[in-house]
Amino acid sequence: MRFEPFSVSLSESLDTARGPIDSREGFLVRVGDGDATGLGEATPLPGWTESLDDCRDALERGDPDDATPAARHGVSLARADARARETGVRLCDELAAEGFESDHAADAVPVNATVGDGSVEQTEEAVRDAVDAGFGTVKLKVGAQDPETDQRRLRAARAVAPDAELRADANGAWTRETAEVMLDVAAELDVAYVEQPLPADDLSGHAALCGRGVDVALDETLASHGVGEVLDADAADVLVLKPMALGGPDRTLAAARRARASGVDAVVTTTIDAVVARLGALHVAAVIPDVPACGLATGSMLAADLADDPAPVASGAMRVPDGPGLAGDALDPLYF
Numbered sequence: 224m225r226f227e228p229f230s231v232s233l234s235e236s237l238d239t240a241r242g243p244i245d246s247r248e249g250f251l252v253r254v255g256d257g258d259a260t261g262l263g264e265a266t267p268l269p270g271w272t273e274s275l276d277d278c279r280d281a282l283e284r285g286d287p288d289d290a291t292p293a294a295r296h297g298v299s300l301a302r303a304d305a306r307a308r309e310t311g312v313r314l315c316d317e318l319a320a321e322g323f324e325s326d327h328a329a330d331a332v333p334v335n336a337t338v339g340d341g342s343v344e345q346t347e348e349a350v351r352d353a354v355d356a357g358f359g360t361v362k363l364k365v366g367a368q369d370p371e372t373d374q375r376r377l378r379a380a381r382a383v384a385p386d387a388e389l390r391a392d393a394n395g396a397w398t399r400e401t402a403e404v405m406l407d408v409a410a411e412l413d414v415a416y417v418e419q420p421l422p423a424d425d426l427s428g429h430a431a432l433c434g435r436g437v438d439v440a441l442d443e444t445l446a447s448h449g450v451g452e453v454l455d456a457d458a459a460d461v462l463v464l465k466p467m468a469l470g471g472p473d474r475t476l477a478a479a480r481r482a483r484a485s486g487v488d489a490v491v492t493t494t495i496d497a498v499v500a501r502l503g504a505l506h507v508a509a510v511i512p513d514v515p516a517c518g519l520a521t522g523s524m525l526a527a528d529l530a531d532d533p534a535p536v537a538s539g540a541m542r543v544p545d546g547p548g549l550a551g552d553a554l555d556p557l558y559f
């Protein structure tokens with residue numbers, strides 16, 4: 224296994240209730256050689272994964288595990304890519320063959336637009352742009368400002384996007400009292416789900432919010448408590464699966480399977496990764512039958528990427544690249 228560091232900047236910072244995300248640092252991971260070379264990416268984001276230092280240490284020692292999910296993701300993705308390339312199939316077909324309920328992966332995945340925190344006017348403009356670009360689903364970052372401003376932002380979004388599926392992601396910012404008020408407003412505006420309304424550790428608080436007329440999705444809680452605990456606590460209607468935070472494509476599909484078996488839906492998103500991990504997440508999403516819109520439309524947030532995007536967003540969806548592996552020969556310059 225070989226790895227090398229990279230850094231990519233966002234063209235505009237993504238403002239969230241946990242602060243802005245301005246750039247992403249990580250490692251490109253390679254395993255094998257020749258036609259059986261596989262490519263992976265380890266791009267840690269503290270809060271969801273280990274630190275950059277701990278990620279590098281785990282890759283250097285060659286022993287990434289569940290305590291270093293980004294490092295494990297890099298290696299697991301590279302190995303799966305190598306297997307797919309050796310077999311001559313798309314990564315998603317290789318992953319499907321390894322066992323979801325179907326052995327058939329989709330050719331395209333619906334994706335949501337991601338609208339960062341901002342003024343009511345900025346929010347309105349970004350939602351309008353997303354609808355004009357063909358997105359059927361729009362996710363708003365909320366929780367950084369006062370609840371009244373977020374309510375105005377949600378109302379403005381609904382007004383300019385009457386037919387869109389709206390979602391809101393509070394990144395754990397609210398108290399239980401604020402969350403109750405905000406979920407009631409979200410229900411009135413027919414918001415599909417509110418993601419991480421309460422801090423990650425508040426399993427019982429989230430369980431109490433379920434059934435208020437708007438679905439509850441959990442993201443950060445999965446990184447700290449794991450899928451089993453969340454499902455056992457009936458704390459979510461939807462799981463937000465980030466392959467980088469869960470330790471790789473294999474772990475992500477296992478989580479999706481467990482969620483579906485419990486009647487809980489699963490969407491796949493990125494931690495705003497570079498092209499390799501973004502494509503990996505796209506292949507994972509393609510394996511989940513009838514996956515709802517996923518948070519994978521994050522490539523356009525990067526000022527520059529490691530390679531041209533082989534799966535650009537068009538009309539609110541991403542086409543899964545032809546294989547073999549992640550993207551056929553489109554990423555050739557990154558393999559060596």
Ligand SMILES: O=C(O)CCC(=O)c1ccccc1C(=O)O
Nearest residue numbers: 336337362442492493494495518
């Ligand atoms: O889900 C999306 O639309 C994009 C991804 C996203 O919001 C995100 C990106 C980086 C870190 C955290 C998050 C998050 O979902 O909270």
Ligand SMILES: [Mg+2]
Nearest residue numbers: 392418419442
């Ligand atoms: Mg989230």
